[in-house]
Amino acid sequence: MRSTPFTIAPRDFNAVLFDLDGVVTQTANLHAAAWKQLFDSYLRQRTVRESQPFLPFDLPSDYRRYVDGKLRYAGITSFLQSRGIELPDGDPMMVQSRKLSVGWAIGKNTIFLKLLKRQGVEVFNSTVALIRTLRAGGIKTAVVSSSKNCTEVLEAAGLTDLFDTRVDGVDLTHLKLQGKPAPDAFLEAAARLGVAPARALVVEDAIAGVQAGRNGKFGLVIGVAREGDHTALREGGADVVFDDLGEIELAGS
Helix, strand or coil: CCCCCCECCCCCCCEEEEEEEECECHHHHHHHHHHHHHHHHHHHHHHHHHCCCCCCCCCCCHHHHCCCCCCCCCHHHHHHHHCCCCCCCCCCCCCEECCCCHHHHHHHHHHHHHHHHHHHCCCHHHHHHHHHHHCCCCCCEEEHHHHCCCCHHHHHHHHHHCCCCEEEEEHHHCCCCCCCCHHHHHHHHHHHHHHCCHEEEEEEEEEEEEEEHCCCCCEEEEEECCCHHHHHHHHHCCCECCCCCCHHCCCCC
């Protein structure tokens, strides 16, 4: 914790763009658990077919390194490549030409929604408090997520009133935008708010997310080190890194 809070001044920024999972809501554990169930099921099938030792999807390292913050097809491809797996034609979970197969998409999403319904969703109260303070101070807010379940998560958490606009996985598909680390989603959010990137601040907990903020030339990129990964976030492009957004205040508030 810093001795004096970090301040955001309305004279410097007109908008703050927040990632969802790991920044606003604590759903990263649900996503990770859903991915683990899906990957482990597939890896077990391969183990039986090829008579090899079963090496499960590792939490949290595999999730953070290969999946977190990325579009589904990109996360799947990244993880499978880390295991040296090339899915052949005809495989029911095939990833081909950067398109996610229906089997993977439905499987992971079904697991996630079941977990969401059963366990609910927790929020980071310090983040919610900061967002409300920013809005009261005249700063616009947006949520930017690669998840196609962004709406369901916000509704489950009761946070739909916190943001002036939302750009999520549904928008990425519909508008044919590239996922993080490309800056497309953040740039789209800034455009919807009518704010230049240089006047907007990005808040992310994923390496791919801070890279997206840096690639979009945003005025400031803040990393949130929930897992203590300060160095990785800084190397990815974060200007400053905090353990929690309770360390940030609105100037003059």
